[in-house]
Amino acid sequence: MTGFAEAKRAVDEALDKAKLCVVVGECRVRYEGRAASKLSEGDRLLIIKPDGTFLVHQGSKMAAINYQGPGAAITTAASEGGLTVTAQRLKPLKETIEVEFSRVDFAGSFEMRDDKKLKLFGSERELSGLLMQDLNVLEKGLRPLKKESAMPKGAVDILAEDALGHLVAIEVKRRDAGLAAVTQLNRYVHELRKRKGGVVRGILCSPSITANAHKMLEQEGLEYVKLDYEIGNPCAKIRGLEKKQRDLHEY
Amino acid sequence: MTGFAEAKRAVDEALDKAKLCVVVGECRVRYEGRAASKLSEGDRLLIIKPDGTFLVHQGSKMAAINYQGPGAAITTAASEGGLTVTAQRLKPLKETIEVEFSRVDFAGSFEMRDDKKLKLFGSERELSGLLMQDLNVLEKGLRPLKKESAMPKGAVDILAEDALGHLVAIEVKRRDAGLAAVTQLNRYVHELRKRKGGVVRGILCSPSITANAHKMLEQEGLEYVKLDYEIGNPCAKIRGLEKKQRDLHEY
DNA sequence: CGTGCCAGGTGCCCT
DNA sequence: AGGGCACTTGGCACG
Known part of the structure; x- marks a missing residue:
């Protein structure tokens, strides 16, 4: 269990320093853009990559339940009641994801040094x-x-x-x-x-x-x-x- | 920075208790199944979901660089030199992912209560x-x-x-x-x-x-x-x- | 940049 | 389980 202010600091640091950000907690998610979606309260994993990639994962299945590709601008807002993380992208289309955390179990940021590319065989x-x-x-x-x-x-x-x-x-x-x-x-x-x-x-x-x-x-x-x-x-x-x-x- | 034994405990607990597992660190990845792939050393984010979903993310792009869908059996092995996490699935095809961590920055497990489904508009x-x-x-x-x-x-x-x-x-x-x-x-x-x-x-x-x-x-x-x-x-x-x-x- | 297409595609719904 | 197909498809290569 982590305080919202502390969690906000972790996310903001990740955004500042171009680090990977990982947040786990209970949240609601709203999306509007190419389509629109709503996801009620539940435990989710939020990933924010240095390039702006934004992923919300549920506890099962491979695919992210909400997402946004590279280029998203991320903003955070903490209050006593929660932490809100918003991702907005303008190109190729205006898209917005809003994640409202009502509980944060973990929030961390990590440097990601990696210049390696996947070598794939059998394509x-x-x-x-x-x-x-x-x-x-x-x-x-x-x-x-x-x-x-x-x-x-x-x-x-x-x-x-x-x-x-x-x-x-x-x-x-x-x-x-x-x-x-x-x-x-x-x-x-x-x-x-x-x-x-x-x-x-x-x-x-x-x-x-x-x-x-x-x-x-x-x-x-x-x-x-x-x-x-x-x-x-x-x-x-x-x-x-x-x-x-x-x-x-x-x- | 986390010890490999400690990291192994975190992963094993997640597997035992059907929790979400998150590991961040430097690793190599090998895949064999429908195709084959190799990924040299670099910092990655590993996600293991309670249903066996296995995701390896790099620091950019939306898509996981290596993955395995629900149903994968996960095993762990720690030594002085590293931590290896292996995911193997037999159906619909024998597939194996092996992640060899040479450094672990974080390893944690989280309960994921979530029975909500996405409501999507504009399909x-x-x-x-x-x-x-x-x-x-x-x-x-x-x-x-x-x-x-x-x-x-x-x-x-x-x-x-x-x-x-x-x-x-x-x-x-x-x-x-x-x-x-x-x-x-x-x-x-x-x-x-x-x-x-x-x-x-x-x-x-x-x-x-x-x-x-x-x-x-x-x-x-x-x-x-x-x-x-x-x-x-x-x-x-x-x-x-x-x-x-x-x-x-x-x- | 658009256009087309592969992807270890994934997920959904249908028979 | 097999088949056809949508997907906020993503990602790449080429004109």
């Missing part, structure tokens, strides 16, 4: 790159033309040419493909047919696909290839693809 | 409901048939009939519509034409639409109506729509 981008190294895994005679080929209506993951010289649009998904993936691929294929003319094939490549999506895929004359991959370190590996690829993702 | 669902109250805002003579009409390939927000008796699929977006919104609506329209036959119109209704999306919309023969709304409390209001609607969202 779609990585899989897409790997796959392009050897398109024969998908089909014999398939040759890569362009990666992340940008079109006005989005970018095809891989643009290739098959043994017959037909254009092939390949959409790679790192997880189960649904209807959205099929419509996305379909959009690219139609766009390419209109721009380039001639036969344009479309291949969806993912670990699995839902029944509805597969049915729609067939109706649209598109193709499906199961993508069997393993996540590894320093890089992922496509099963059946043995070509070593150490130049990308040098460790 | 797409709410706007969709409001809009259906008076479809004349969109077009004279438009009559609502069904809300959230479920089809095997997704649900149309609003299914309506125009003055000529033609079926109209309406897709409502609470924010700027892009290509995805157009393809989504297009999918519903094509599905309805195949199932019901006859003329089926499609109307996209959003505050704004990107240039590309609008071009594609027109090419597909779909229609666009600007949705002008205000977010309010206890409920949102569609501009030009004056019908009072107090039965939903009773305050």
